[in-house]
Amino acid sequence: MDLSFTPEEESFRDxxxxxxxxxxxxxLSTLVREGKRLRKADxxxxxxxxxxxxxxxxHWPEQWGGPGWSVIQRFIxxxxxxxxxxxxxxxxxxxxxxxxLIKYGSEEQKAQWLPRILDxxxxxxxxxxxxxxxxxxxxxxxxxxxxxxVYVVNGQKTWTTLGQHADMIFCLVRTDATAKKQEGIxxxxxxMKSPGIEVRPxxxxxxxxxxxxxxxxxxxxxxxxxxGEENQGWTYAKYLLTYERTNIxxxxxxxxxxERLKEVAQSQKKGGRALADDPLFAAxxxxxxxxxxxxxxxxxRVLAAVAGGGAPGAESSMLKxxxxxxxxEITALTRRAYGSYAAPYIPEALEAGWNGEDVGPEDAAMxxxxxxxxxxxxxxxxxxxxxxxxxxxxxLGL
Amino acid sequence: MNxxxxxDRRMLADTxxxxxxxxxxxxxxxxxxxxxxGYDPTVWKQLNELGIVxxxxxxxxxxxxxxxxxxMVVFEALGRALVVEPFLGALMAGRALAAGGRxxxxxAGIVSGETIAAFAQEDGxxxxxxxxxxxxxxxxxxxxxxxxxxxASVFVVVVEQDEPxxxxxxxxxAGMSVRSYNVVEGGGAGDVTFDGVTLxxxxxxxxxxxxxxxxxxxxxxxxxxxxxxxxxxxEFVKEATLGYLRDRxxxxxxxxxxxxxxxxxxxxLLEIEQAQSxxxxxxxxxxxxxxxxxxxxxxxxxYTIGRTGALVAxxxxxxxxxxxxxxxxxxxxxxKRLVMIDHQLGDEDYHLQRYIALG
Numbered sequence: 001m002d003l004s005f006t007p008e009e010e011s012f013r014d015x016x017x018x019x020x021x022x023x024x025x026x027x028l029s030t031l032v033r034e035g036k037r038l039r040k041a042d043x044x045x046x047x048x049x050x051x052x053x054x055x056x057x058x059h060w061p062e063q064w065g066g067p068g069w070s071v072i073q074r075f076i077x078x079x080x081x082x083x084x085x086x087x088x089x090x091x092x093x094x095x096x097x098x099x100x101l102i103k104y105g106s107e108e109q110k111a112q113w114l115p116r117i118l119d120x121x122x123x124x125x126x127x128x129x130x131x132x133x134x135x136x137x138x139x140x141x142x143x144x145x146x147x148x149x150v151y152v153v154n155g156q157k158t159w160t161t162l163g164q165h166a167d168m169i170f171c172l173v174r175t176d177a178t179a180k181k182q183e184g185i186x187x188x189x190x191x192m193k194s195p196g197i198e199v200r201p202x203x204x205x206x207x208x209x210x211x212x213x214x215x216x217x218x219x220x221x222x223x224x225x226x227x228g229e230e231n232q233g234w235t236y237a238k239y240l241l242t243y244e245r246t247n248i249x250x251x252x253x254x255x256x257x258x259e260r261l262k263e264v265a266q267s268q269k270k271g272g273r274a275l276a277d278d279p280l281f282a283a284x285x286x287x288x289x290x291x292x293x294x295x296x297x298x299x300x301r302v303l304a305a306v307a308g309g310g311a312p313g314a315e316s317s318m319l320k321x322x323x324x325x326x327x328x329e330i331t332a333l334t335r336r337a338y339g340s341y342a343a344p345y346i347p348e349a350l351e352a353g354w355n356g357e358d359v360g361p362e363d364a365a366m367x368x369x370x371x372x373x374x375x376x377x378x379x380x381x382x383x384x385x386x387x388x389x390x391x392x393x394x395x396l397g398l
Numbered sequence: 399m400n401x402x403x404x405x406d407r408r409m410l411a412d413t414x415x416x417x418x419x420x421x422x423x424x425x426x427x428x429x430x431x432x433x434x435x436g437y438d439p440t441v442w443k444q445l446n447e448l449g450i451v452x453x454x455x456x457x458x459x460x461x462x463x464x465x466x467x468x469x470m471v472v473f474e475a476l477g478r479a480l481v482v483e484p485f486l487g488a489l490m491a492g493r494a495l496a497a498g499g500r501x502x503x504x505x506a507g508i509v510s511g512e513t514i515a516a517f518a519q520e521d522g523x524x525x526x527x528x529x530x531x532x533x534x535x536x537x538x539x540x541x542x543x544x545x546x547x548x549x550a551s552v553f554v555v556v557v558e559q560d561e562p563x564x565x566x567x568x569x570x571x572a573g574m575s576v577r578s579y580n581v582v583e584g585g586g587a588g589d590v591t592f593d594g595v596t597l598x599x600x601x602x603x604x605x606x607x608x609x610x611x612x613x614x615x616x617x618x619x620x621x622x623x624x625x626x627x628x629x630x631x632x633e634f635v636k637e638a639t640l641g642y643l644r645d646r647x648x649x650x651x652x653x654x655x656x657x658x659x660x661x662x663x664x665x666x667l668l669e670i671e672q673a674q675s676x677x678x679x680x681x682x683x684x685x686x687x688x689x690x691x692x693x694x695x696x697x698x699x700x701y702t703i704g705r706t707g708a709l710v711a712x713x714x715x716x717x718x719x720x721x722x723x724x725x726x727x728x729x730x731x732x733x734k735r736l737v738m739i740d741h742q743l744g745d746e747d748y749h750l751q752r753y754i755a756l757g
Contacts, residue, residue, distance in 0.1 A: 134719055136648040159720050203725035205715075205734065206582075270748075280747040332708070335737075336745060340520055340543035343581040343741050359579060359589060360522075360542065368582040372734060375715045376723055383719060385658050 003297065005076070013076050020084035023049050029085040033260070035366035036352045037208065038087055040165045044120050046087040047094075051118050057094050059243075064102055064114050071303045075247075082252025090162065093117035093124035097170050099243050100187070104228040104236050113189070125163040127171030127190070127214060128237070130156060135386050137172070138181045138234060142216060144173035144188060146230075150220040151175075151188060153196075156213060159380070163199055163212040166192050176231050187233035189225040196220075204376075206369035207347055241382065242313060248381060249299050249323030254292050257330045261285065264337045267361065275337055288329045295322055314394035317387035324377035324384065335371040338364040345369075401678070403471060410453055410463075411471040417448060418479035424728040428584060431482040431731075435549060436578070436586020442483040446511025451488045454619075459496040460509040466622060466684030470677060473623040477630025480732055482585035484514050484546035489623055490616040491515035491554040494564055497615035498604035504552060504566065516550035517616055518590055521558070526592055528557040528565065533599040537565065537592040545742070547588030548578030554603065554616070555592075562609035565601045572596070583734035614693075620743050621696040622684055625677045628703040628739050632670045635714045635732045639663065642718055659717060666713050669706045676702035690756055697753040704746030707736035 005013065028046060031038060050056040058074055060066030069077070081088075089095065098117055101110055116122045133139040142155025153173055163169065169190050176184030192199070196219040201209040228236055265276035265285060275281050302315040335342045341360030348354050349365040358365065378384040392398045403411065422441060430438030453468050455461025469489070476485060492508040492515065495501075507513030518526075518541035526539030541555065550569055557563040567574065573595040578588040604612045643654030643663060653659055676699040683695035711733035715722035722729050740746055 129720075132647075134648065135653075136650075139648070205723050205725060205730040207725065211720075278747070280751065284747075328712075336740070336747075339745070340741055343543050343583075343587060343738055345580045345582045359577065368734075368738065371737070372582075375712065376720075378716055379719050379723065383716070385656075388658065 003300075005072070009072055009076060012073055013080060016077050016080045017084075019053065019055075020080060020086060023053070024084055024086050025049075028087055031352050032087055033085040033256075034363050035350075035370050036354075037350050039352055040123075042352060043087055043090050047089065047120050050089065051120070056089065056118055057098055059095070060098055060102060060114075064098075064110065065118050071307050072300075075300070075303055078247050079252035079255070082250070082256045085256060090123070092126050092161070092166075092170075093122065095243055096126060096240050097124055100170075100227065100236050100240050103239060104187075108224070109189075109227065122167045123162075123165050125160050125166035125169045125192075125214075127157040127160060127169045129159045131158055134159075135383055137237070138185065140172055140174060140185065142171065142173050143177070144175050144186060144221070146175070146223065149223050151223060151226070153188070153190065153216045153219040153221055156215050158202070158211075158213045160199075160212045160214050161210060163192075163214055164201060164209070168192060169214065170227075172233055172237055175233075179231065182234040184231055185233040185237070186230050187227040187236045188221055189227065190216075190219065190221050194219045194221070204373065206372045207345075208350075208369070208373060242316065248316060249295060249319035250327055251292070251296050251299050251323065254295070254323070254326050254330055257327070257334065258289060258292060261330055261334050261337065264334060264361075264363075268337050268339065270339070281333075281337070284333055288326060288333065291322075291326050291329075295319075295326055298322070314390050317382075317390045317394075320381065321378075321384045321387050321391075327377055328371075328374055331367075331371040331374045335367045338367050342368045403467060407463075407467060407471050410468075411475055413448060414445075414450060414472065414475040415478065417445065418475060418481065422479050422481065424480070424731065427480055427482065428731065431480075431584025432580055434578070436546065436580055436584075437483045437549060441481075442511070442514075445481075445483060451485065451492070451511045452509055454485075454489050455492060455496065455509050459492065459501060460506050466681035469619060469622050469684070470626045470681040473626035474630035474633075474677075477627035477632075477735075478634050480584075480631060480634070480728075480735060484516070484549050484586075486620060486623055487514065487516040487546045487550060490517035490620045491552065493619045494554045494612050494616035495566065495603060497612045498564060498608060500566070500603055508552075513551055514546065514549045515552045515554065516544050516546050516590075517554050517556075517620070518544040518547070519556040519613070519617070520544075522589055522591075526555065526557050528559065528563050531596060535563075535565065535597045535599075535601060537567070537595040537597065539592055541590045541592075543581075543587050544576075544590050545585070545587050547576045547590050548586045553590065555590075556609075556613055561607065562613045564603040564609055564612045565597060566603055567592075567595065567597065567601060581738065583738045584731060614689075617743060618684065618692065618696055621700050622677075622680050624739055624742055625673075625680055625696075625699040625703045628707045628736060629670075629673055629677050631732050631736050631739075632673060632703075632707065632710045635710055635729055635736070636666060636670055638729050638732075639666070639714045639717050642721070662713055662717060666710055669709055673702050673706045694753055694756045697749040697756065700744065701746045701749040701753060704740035704749065707739055711736040 054067050057066050058069055058077055062068040130140045144151035144153045169192055171188050171190055172185050173188050174184050175186040196217040198215040200213045202211045203209055266274050268275040270278050299319055341364040344359040346365045452461040453463040453472055456464035488508050495505045508515050520542045522540030522542035524539045528535045528537050553567045555565045555567050573593040575591045576588045581587050644652050646653050680695045680699035683692045686692055714729055715733050721727050
């Protein structure tokens, strides 16, 4: 057994590191490191830089503009990206829709939409969840009724992340109300500028507006925007979800935020000594650090097992549960580390470009909002309870 | 053995719970909690007409209660309604003055609810120092994240020197400034800077050798109050989450039918029961003669509600799914309070270590 990367993988990592060193704007990495909220233009700027290098859609086949990387290379890239405090790639077009179109889309759809994902012409969002269909995704009620060359869509989607910026939304819609619930669903691409669409922001627990409700009233969608076959959308939806859970362990994010936590624990004092030297806090940090090292190896073991076979299936559920627990624990410790100074709520300090005077230690203002915001990690993308059901069924055979 | 509150205390609690249920919906609460003032002066006035602060003090201090169980029922009710009005400052500052023998008009104003007071203990980047000047004192330095600092017209300030010195400082003293802000879960706080604030000899609360006892009286009451407040908030969250588990349907059945969620909710329930016992233990020991037993019970309670509060907050959000993540839904604000209460007057690690040290 050899846990080290091959020489080829090592040199790939060096290449990736050099790229981040040379091409990642310091302004962006500072915002990410400090936990600030990025603006649309910031995310678009980073997409354009990655795309110029051909690394934006790093799991797409070369034919459609991907770099042809192995799963290990993608893991290395994602890790290095987080360690360099690069902005996250906005996943909806690149990581979610792209693979679906490549596998199930028509040639016309691929030619029309894939290049526009890469060059940033379209900002996509995801229309999956509904008020009555969360964990029970197939319980969705939004309808699409065919009328000549168009589908007429009515209904409501919710938790539409960054939908306020979107040009396009990919939606699951019910096209056959009489079939079994998984068998009457279709996968539609909808222009957000269509008449009859209304986007309403949802304010989250930390005061941020990153998700939305999207309402559809008699929205006409060209039949040409149906992906695959009518009533077969559930198959495509499930395929997309396995991609949504790729890299959901977020090991790189955990490593980067744990490094930050160590700095904070050194600079914050408790009873006259560094918090890192407080036995109880040090034990909490050590536990999560050990968990993280274990997670990193688990992640690599899963990747090695599926190498060459595309996205992992039920194994990604293990990564999601443990990875999100670790990320949440690190944000909890960071919040705790600031003591009383985690409490002041300075909303403007969370925004990119704020130059006001901090209350208490630098970056303390981000700690509690970040902790509360990250409670979502164990809820979205299929809650951790749903992931445990998947493990019970698919891995344990129970 | 009898775990019932006395009739008087139960009436007080019922009155307060009813007033808050009818007059303090979450929208009203949030409007005050996230305003510049950090509370709603109208609500504060209405609640004080019920004599809420007076219930926190004994007759010698001008009140009609003041036992550990009085503090418990009041703050449990305040926590249940997620009240942000400045009761904690009244309790802690008032208790400090009473312990120092200052039964004067300032204490009377606090007990009647006319005067808003803040208790400033934790130091900021530059610790507050007190130096003798003539008959009086000069204060310099900064106190950190003082609850309700912006609203207060008087401050009780603890200066940690050889022994703690305690001062009563009016908010308009020359050289004093407050940087006010809201806190994450709603409510007001501020950093208080003393830039060579000169005070007369009478600003000192208590005499030689009394400082530690005064601080202990105030902080002990604060720990009990925060523990009880957390308990009330947990009770609200428990009921809201149970309601959600019964109402919300997925896969054609209420989600409360799923065993995975049942077990999580069962854990929440039994941990809240333990927290309730911890608060009862603390309230009972609060009035006892054994100072060590009192301090251990208070540390145990604050440790317990710190740990359990985060558990209840995190589980309630998880059991609600996305709804629990929204600003619009009351549970999210209760969850924030339950987590952030651990950041006040020492967190669970601090109190666990204190409990060990007192053993």
